[in-house]
Amino acid sequence: MRITIVTLFPEFFDSPLACALMGKGREAGVVDFALVNPRDFTTDRHRTADDRPYGGGPGMVMLAEPLARALESIPQPGRMLLTSPRGRALDQDLARELAAEESVTVICGRYEGLDERLCELFPLEHVRVGEAVLNGGEAAALCLAEAVARLRPGFMGHADSGEEESFSRGLLEYPHYTRPEVFRGLPVPEALLSGDHARIARWRREQALAETLRRRPDLLEQADLGREDLETLRRLRREGPARxxxxxxxxxxxxxxxxxxxxxxxxxxxxxxxxxxxxxxxxxxxxxxxxxxxxxxxxxxxxxxxxxxxxxxxxxxxxxxxxxxxxxxxxxxxxxxxxxxxxxxxxxxxxxxxxxxxxxxxxxxxxxxxxxxxxxxxxxxxxxxxxxxxxxxxxxxxxxxxxxxxxxxxxxxxxxxxxxxxxxxxxx
Ligand SMILES: C[S@@+](CC[C@H](N)C(=O)[O-])C[C@H]1O[C@@H](n2cnc3c(N)ncnc32)[C@H](O)[C@@H]1O
The missing domain is CATH 3.40.1280.10 (SPOUT methyltransferase, trefoil knot domain)
Structure with missing residues (x-):
């Protein structure tokens, strides 16, 4: 899969795209990145990529022309995503949709954002990360690239890793423990040491339901829940401290x-x-x-x-x-x-x-x-x-x-x- 990132700061991506799983994913050819800088498509001596906003007010706006030319230079842009606080939330559903594409382009805004006319000229899908304003779209583009790349076949070592995680089945994930068995007086839950796979699976499902009920009850509305899950949830709610x-x-x-x-x-x-x-x-x-x-x-x-x-x-x-x-x-x-x-x-x-x-x-x-x-x-x-x-x-x-x-x-x-x-x- 190819992810093209359009950014005024390509150096921002040097380390994050080179290390850990992302570095390995690139080496293995599972994901491949192209960085396109709109400044390379300016025509003036100062390589100007921004200007003052019409109507006044603080800040600068990214110029339409260099960005338009940058976008037109991409051979196979695929879906064009504009990082923007106004956008659709980046969630696991969107990550899954994008992971099914062979190429996507992510545009990183800077300053006050881009000239709005670009949204009329190109089919830009606005995507936001969180509910807070960032300095620029680069950090958001990285979040998107990671969420998408790790769902590509071959990216993660263990084939099940992506399936088991939070959001994958509409629930938050169960908690994890590793050695030692007792840490500062806190033992690992007994079910996990039992060696009984069915019991471990039941424990994990109940923990996933309890975490979701406690932290993100809104997810339950769309989660894939069976009769047993509903009974567990009822019991958790009945026994829980905060009815x-x-x-x-x-x-x-x-x-x-x-x-x-x-x-x-x-x-x-x-x-x-x-x-x-x-x-x-x-x-x-x-x-x-x-x-x-x-x-x-x-x-x-x-x-x-x-x-x-x-x-x-x-x-x-x-x-x-x-x-x-x-x-x-x-x-x-x-x-x-x-x-x-x-x-x-x-x-x-x-x-x-x-x-x-x-x-x-x-x-x-x-x-x-x-x-x-x-x-x-x-x-x-x-x-x-x-x-x-x-x-x-x-x-x-x-x-x-x-x-x-x-x-x-x-x-x-x-x-x-x-x-x-x-x-x-x-x-x-
Ligand atoms: C300083 S922000 C501009 C914020 C803009 N004036 C507003 O109030 O919506 C500069 C750029 O960062 C990116 N950005 C900022 N916050 C973001 C977020 N939460 N999600 C995605 N992109 C974001 C966008 O590309 C935006 O154009």
Missing amino acids: PGRNLYLALVHAPVLNKFGEVTAVSLTNLDVHDIGRVSRTYGAAGLAVVTPLEDQQALLGKLLGHWTEGAGSRSNPDRAEALDRVAGLPDLDAAVAWVEAQAGTRPKVVATSARDEGSLTLPRVREWLRDEPVLLVLGTGHGLAPQILERADGVLRPLRPLGEYNHLPVRAAAAILLDRLLGDAG
């Missing part, structure tokens, strides 16, 4: 809320809301749901409904429903809901209000961070949404779901389900 929903409480508020005229009012309970939000909370492992209404007849109705399903005839005919509604409490106002959380969690929760009306700037990743260490009470409004006095006393108001949509009228049950999935879902 994700343990700090999340919900409050479904029926007063004070707004009516369709924008007036502050109280609305009636809805049987469906209580059942469905209770079930969603239970499914995602949230710690509890407070149904807030100051109206005594509504509280009595809620008491009757919960009693039927958690202790009465309903609990016997449908124990699942009893489990879902077990953690639902009827409370008169938000202060009582905050006190209810405090009594269970030991500290006052952060109160997070929700609104579909563009009144909030709090983001879900921030709430996920809070949830790691402290209780959070997520407050949902019925009617036409929470009244201003609730939003004002919250620690934060979440950005609406679908803020860019034209139509934004989710039922509160649907909003609760989406929020819980984004906060506690396996893909989070």
Whole structure:
């Protein structure tokens, strides 16, 4: 395979392409590199490859002409990849795709980047490494070259090495140990010393699942998982120290809320809301749901409904429903809901209000961070949404779901389900 790297600093690659596995891969003819310098395609005395940006501003921009001529000089460029923070992430799927090509070209940007018109003239695929800005594309090109070359047949000594690694089957890799058997008091896990290959394979699979669950649960959504894997994951989650929903409480508020005229009012309970939000909370492992209404007849109705399903005839005919509604409490106002959380969690929760009306700037990743260490009470409004006095006393108001949509009228049950999935879902 040939990898052509277009760079203003070809010397950057001297050592990394010469040593260790890459050096051997080149010697064995598994991978071959060509370095093309756009400066060699300049026509002025100073060999100028950059100029000031139109419109002003800091930094310089790589000139289009030398780069275009450099690209046109490559006999078989193959797929043309532009290193760019704006690009598709370099991941194992992309590495695998590129390893199937016979030639690829990687362009290293410098300064503020290239003249944008090159992207119209050449089929450049933007590729990024990480989520941070580098001085230039050279380090990114090296990452790409290594990730791709090592997947070529014959590059790695052991034929299985590439198959077993992190990401190869959608999971992170299991941990490794080598001699001595005990290092500074820490022994090698016993299963690895057993000599029992089936047991070692089971141990490794479980460790791969546990690592992925702990560090990159988002990968699990696409991983190739069998029934046994799912059982292991369930057990790991059950036994693990950080059940994700343990700090999340919900409050479904029926007063004070707004009516369709924008007036502050109280609305009636809805049987469906209580059942469905209770079930969603239970499914995602949230710690509890407070149904807030100051109206005594509504509280009595809620008491009757919960009693039927958690202790009465309903609990016997449908124990699942009893489990879902077990953690639902009827409370008169938000202060009582905050006190209810405090009594269970030991500290006052952060109160997070929700609104579909563009009144909030709090983001879900921030709430996920809070949830790691402290209780959070997520407050949902019925009617036409929470009244201003609730939003004002919250620690934060979440950005609406679908803020860019034209139509934004989710039922509160649907909003609760989406929020819980984004906060506690396996893909989070
Ligand atoms: C200093 S950066 C320019 C950053 C650019 N002004 C921006 O804010 O997106 C110079 C060059 O480094 C490369 N580069 C920087 N960070 C990168 C990353 N994370 N992944 C891939 N290439 C990167 C790109 O080729 C980029 O054109």
